[in-house]
Amino acid sequence: MPANRFNGFTEYGIGIGLRIPHYRHILEKKPVVDWFEVISENYMVDGGNPLAVLDQILEQYRVVQHGVSMYFGSVQPLNREHLQRLKTLVRRTKTPWLSDHLCWGSVDGRYTHDLLPIPYTWEAVDVTAEKIRHVQDFVEVPVVVENVSSYAEFHDSVMTEWEFLNEVVERADCGILLDVNNIYVSSMNHDFDPAVYVNSVPTERVAQIHIAGHSRYEKYILDTHDHPVIDPVWELYAQAIRRIGPTATLLEWDDKIPSFEEVHREAMKAEHFLQQVAKMPPALTAEEPVLEVAR
Amino acid sequence: MSSLLEVQRRMAEAVMAPLTRQEGMRQRAADGRPMAKEAAAYIKPNPRLESFERLEIYNRQYWFRVLDSLAEDFPGVQAILGAPRFRELSVRYISDCPSTSFTLRNLGGKLSGWLEEHPEFLGAQPDLVRDMVRLEWAVIEAFDAAERAPLSAEQLENAENPHLALQPHVRLLELSHPVDDLLLAVRKRKSARKLPARQLVQTGRQKTYLAVHRADYSVHYKRLEAGEFHVLQEIHRASPLSEALEQAFAGSALPETEQAQKIQQWFALWMSLGWFCQV
Incomplete structure (x- = not known):
């Protein structure tokens, strides 16, 4: 049974991020898509075109909300207006789960609008888990947290990123949005084995997976969501679903956005892996690389 | 060990400090502290990047994002x-x-x-x-x-x-x-x-x-x-x-x-x- 309590026991298949350049195509052509992921903050408004488009999408498709500014790892208290608007939107979309990032981004009331890495300390575990619990109680849907790409590590950290993730989700009793591209990007930037990360994640908590492209620079990799997914990330994806089972999967493409068809085609490459996993006997474990990478 | 709040305040101050004309991180903080020393106080270097350079990635990202947003509006x-x-x-x-x-x-x-x-x-x-x-x-x-x-x-x-x-x-x-x-x-x-x-x-x-x-x-x-x-x-x-x-x-x-x-x-x-x- 791949679906779990963190994604509302739903089988969602492969989704695409709902982006403005594709609005017209989607509303006119009504393409077959399992579900759309919407950036919550873009629709936490009082009226106008964003909500009108969202309502039309909701008539035709299932929608899952993904947030970018809850900042579970920020020490400062949660923003009440943000929470209230989020809850209003949750009721509108009926999202089966709600995701946001395992990061911080605001302090003393000032927002960086970035996904900043958290020092992996016990204090940070406490702060982050408490906030996730608070949000989960308030919005009344399962919250799932996404691992972020990072470019810096802290002297203060006393555990690995995956140990930190595991501690937080256990204490908050929340789900995980496993971004395999982010694992790959961070593994290149911080010199760890991405397979170890994927193999350390508690499978029973993974509600969703993100895949995306990135940009490689001379000394680091940047998570830009402006390219197709590269083979090593597909390999990580294959490894992840082999452990976890078929899981709701979403392709992120946020910059230099190509046509809807191209984004859809890229997302549907995941189907190849999902079908292979569906055929596998449950006894097969992650130790054996049995899935072929789609070319 | 510094507290989480202290790290977040120091990092936010660095990330939100204006860039140089060449779009890099400034060598000194507003109060004159060398940024290389400040970055090294809480960010680890790696074999390819100094602490300063790792922090600079976030500093640049911040300004590119907010400047683009204001120009669009x-x-x-x-x-x-x-x-x-x-x-x-x-x-x-x-x-x-x-x-x-x-x-x-x-x-x-x-x-x-x-x-x-x-x-x-x-x-x-x-x-x-x-x-x-x-x-x-x-x-x-x-x-x-x-x-x-x-x-x-x-x-x-x-x-x-x-x-x-x-x-x-x-x-x-x-x-x-x-x-x-x-x-x-x-x-x-x-x-x-x-x-x-x-x-x-x-x-x-x-x-x-x-x-x-x-x-x-x-x-x-x-x-x-x-x-x-x-x-x-x-x-x-x-x-x-x-x-x-x-x-x-x-x-x-x-x-x-x-x-x-x-x-x-x-x-x-x-x-x-x-x-x-x-x-």
């Missing part, structure tokens, strides 16, 4: 001032008024007030820039403000003492230049280049009354007559309708019958646009 101001001056204005404004909202949509909300305290950024045509800032912010607000059920003609007629309110998406502007035309010209160009001086000079002073509003989910600008503007403004201020109408024709030489005709025409138009809702 104020293309008219950028076209009047030109990209370099607009960038100077943006860096200083965002340094003074960083985002305090969970959404970048609100980043430019204090720009109009901030410019009053920093007129040195207004350029050669300060009132033109002031007007454009107000118009572009009104467009942002009108785009996603609420829309209530519009009042029907019957509701308006039958109400003994109608308590009218304007739709939340209607914004009223009294401007000293016809910047609505200028903004339309800018949007048609789809380019951030400065407008030609000839076009700016042509946008001479002209008292302009505008309603920025939404129809069919698009934002529109509608020119208003002075009297029309004053009536709507009084309604917006929740003044009694009789007072609002009096205000519209204060000192007017227009015969009463023609005044009544005008009021009728105005209301018919406003009703057709669905601008009224109940309080």
Whole structure:
């Protein structure tokens, strides 16, 4: 049974991020898509075109909300207006789960609008888990947290990123949005084995997976969501679903956005892996690389 | 070991500090501390990047993101001032008024007030820039403000003492230049280049009354007559309708019958646009 309590026991298949350049195509052509992921903050408004488009999408498709500014790892208290608007939107979309990032981004009331890495300390575990619990109680849907790409590590950290993730989700009793591209990007930037990360994640908590492209620079990799997914990330994806089972999967493409068809085609490459996993006997474990990478 | 809050404060200060002209992180913090030492205090280096360089990635990302956001929201101001001056204005404004909202949509909300305290950024045509800032912010607000059920003609007629309110998406502007035309010209160009001086000079002073509003989910600008503007403004201020109408024709030489005709025409138009809702 791949679906779990963190994604509302739903089988969602492969989704695409709902982006403005594709609005017209989607509303006119009504393409077959399992579900759309919407950036919550873009629709936490009082009226106008964003909500009108969202309502039309909701008539035709299932929608899952993904947030970018809850900042579970920020020490400062949660923003009440943000929470209230989020809850209003949750009721509108009926999202089966709600995701946001395992990061911080605001302090003393000032927002960086970035996904900043958290020092992996016990204090940070406490702060982050408490906030996730608070949000989960308030919005009344399962919250799932996404691992972020990072470019810096802290002297203060006393555990690995995956140990930190595991501690937080256990204490908050929340789900995980496993971004395999982010694992790959961070593994290149911080010199760890991405397979170890994927193999350390508690499978029973993974509600969703993100895949995306990135940009490689001379000394680091940047998570830009402006390219197709590269083979090593597909390999990580294959490894992840082999452990976890078929899981709701979403392709992120946020910059230099190509046509809807191209984004859809890229997302549907995941189907190849999902079908292979569906055929596998449950006894097969992650130790054996049995899935072929789609070319 | 430093506390989480201390690390977050130090990192936010570094990330939000303005970049150098070469778009790199500054070598020294505002208080003169060397940034290399500051970064090394809490960020580990790796074999390829110093602590400073790792922190610099976030510093650059922050500024690229907020500057892009402001430029996207104020293309008219950028076209009047030109990209370099607009960038100077943006860096200083965002340094003074960083985002305090969970959404970048609100980043430019204090720009109009901030410019009053920093007129040195207004350029050669300060009132033109002031007007454009107000118009572009009104467009942002009108785009996603609420829309209530519009009042029907019957509701308006039958109400003994109608308590009218304007739709939340209607914004009223009294401007000293016809910047609505200028903004339309800018949007048609789809380019951030400065407008030609000839076009700016042509946008001479002209008292302009505008309603920025939404129809069919698009934002529109509608020119208003002075009297029309004053009536709507009084309604917006929740003044009694009789007072609002009096205000519209204060000192007017227009015969009463023609005044009544005008009021009728105005209301018919406003009703057709669905601008009224109940309080």
